[in-house]
Amino acid sequence: MMSGKDRIGRRAALGLFGAAAVAGGAVAQSGFPARNFRVVIPTGQGGGADRLARSFDDGWSKLLNGRQFEYEFFPGASGQVGYELFVQRRDADAHNLLFGNMGPEMIMYALQRPRFRFPEDITYFCRIDVDDSCVFVRADSPFRRIEDVVAEAKRRTLNVATSRIPHPASIGILALGDATQARFNLVPYGGGNPTLVAVLNREADIGVLPIALAVQQGERMRTLGVFNRENILAAKTDNAPSINAVFGTSIPDLYSSRAWAIHTRAIDRYPDRYRVLEQTAPRVFDDAAFRDAYEKAGLPIETIKYGDRAACTEYALGMIELANRYRAQLSAAR
């Protein structure tokens, strides 16, 4: 998945540097931001998005007149509450932002058809990370390889712990089942931590989650495979293979990506303000303090990957298309 486009090359770096200089000037000229930012997080306090946003905002704040980020958490309905509230009840003035997990939340968007339109109402403009979906088990599980899991799932239906049914990792395991005639029964646990507990206490046979969470568990969990063409955390997961490579399948790359978002109307109304945000955010990735804070939050720095507005939009639209393809398995409506 890591392509040339994702890396910040020399020219891009020079471009960013130039843009940063312009942005610095823009901050000084426009007087933006005039007050602290109010950020909607559509997941719970203390969760992955919360930790990630906080590790990012210190560096960003330095580039934005020292303005602080104030967080509000609206975790209901797989993020639907946070998104609807942001679009409908927060002023589109570029001082209100959203920090979301694009993958699961765009799947929610496709399945629930909420009262906002993407990308007409909301625009992601700065991707922070790419966290591949993976299949994992307890360290002492009888499943040593992903092939063992599929072989057993052909004999009996395996219970799979997942954070939510509308999640990239859930789509991954369903797609694997489709491709190999293995039977998987998804059991949603409502969050990464309860999913880990369900695998640890043997309630579920296997688990599917973004890989960073499984890696955080260290030796207690074993990652068996990733839903991506390359495992960027191979060194930390005992070289867990790409699932497509093992089975010759063509399951799309499935990952979670946290990103900053803004009202699309704010971009139209205040292009100068948006420019400041768009140009300062990439500079945070060069800040050693951000990487340090990211690591302190227990997240593997290999997953840090900047993505601009175009990359975010392409990914989000891809997720919506994927969710529509698996609608029957992912939603209550049959």
Place this chain on the structure above:
Amino acid sequence: MELDFAAWADLFARSFSLWWAILPGIALGLAVGVLPGFSPQNTLIILLPVTLAMDTEAALAFMISLYCANHLSGGIPAILVNIPGSGGAAATCIDGYQMTKKGQAQQALVLSFVASVAGGLITSVAVLALLPFLSQLGLVLRSVEMVVIILFGLTLIAVLAAKDMLKGLIGGMFGLMLGAVGTDAVYSTPRATFGFLELYDGMPLVPVLIGLFAVSEALVMLEERFSGKPAAQSRAAQWADTLDGLRMCVVHWWQITWTAFLGLLVGVIPGAGAYIASFVAYQQSRLFSKTPELYGTGHPPGVIAPESANNGVTSGTLVPTMAIGIPGGSTAAVMMIVLQYQGITVGPRLFQDSPNIAYGVFVMMTVAYLLMIPMILPLARYASRVVTVPVHIIVPLILGLTVVGAFADREYVFDMVLALVFGIIGYVAVKSGYHVTSILIGVLLGPIFERYLLRALRIGQGDVMVLFSSPIANVLWAMLVVSIALPLWRERRLARRAAA
């Protein structure tokens, strides 16, 4: 990693030296806990910039003190004005407010304080001794076992309904119906929300709590004043009443101990809340009592059981956080952020890498509870004076504070309106002989019960026999049957004796 005596002594000495962080934490926790709508995790999130700037141990001491004190003080408004400060204190209203009505507000407060502090102390020390065992316990109790544990709490509806079974069950079913509002636990599809975004998360606890208890109570107080009915008995606060409360605690020491352990066990299970512990403790306390008929009339063990269990939860919640690196609740999740920010990774290795933090957390909790004693006992004397405040002052105060509390939790004006709607429902319920606690139990426990039940059924792949597939669950089922059958058998025996 085993610690020797000198290391333990050092941990205690270091924790006591953090008194400057513990005392403000306790004071803030007490203040915040009294107000419905202000949860410890929200307070800690607001104070995150402060705690992140503090030294790790001082930040932990501050957060833990705030958390424990918050659990303690939720019982104060429950006892004095029938308004639980949090869901965990809802069961305290049943007997606590009845004691206040009988002129025993100060004793009830002392019972609540001592049960809370003793419950917290006993369980923090127990955790230090039993940590390896307790850390595994959370991994043994799974969805099936949780279904039965929550059913213990739900059977309290039937207990409360004992005086008028039909009304009690109607109240409970109404609560369960309300608990089903919101997005479903499997597909996240909204149900019965009528398009209100504010209901997607389910029926919000704080406005329901405030409406059913606070607003309805204020309306009842107003009615009693205008109809000339005598208000709750009140008399001047005396130290003798504090001593009387302490005497009651000594008499019921065993009750405090076992309900604290019950709270600890529930707290160890990730995701299980204080209100499960307090309702189950109340139900079990009544079950094993020789005088179950006194429960609900202002019976001291009816205050002790939920309060002790509620605080037993505090140490239990931190066990999975420290031992397996998975937060047992939202407050623990916020504490984890602070620890991770300071470069400390929680989990099994913490006990080798930073024993001063891993064990220190529970030592700090023990010290926080010890320091709470001199702060709260005088509080009982002065707080009990609330009942002497005239109705024309206390009612607007209750309404003002609680409606602000309804807003503060999620910052929705909708929640203020909802609190008023539930106030009217609560008032009608009270006037027509329905028990508002039955409704609340349904709202509180219904969604959690549904979540675990659906999870268990999905694990069983649709086979209902999965509910009887685990030895631990089967033992719990047997205990549940006994706990339902025993009171019925006892009542029948008493009726037969009376007839003879």
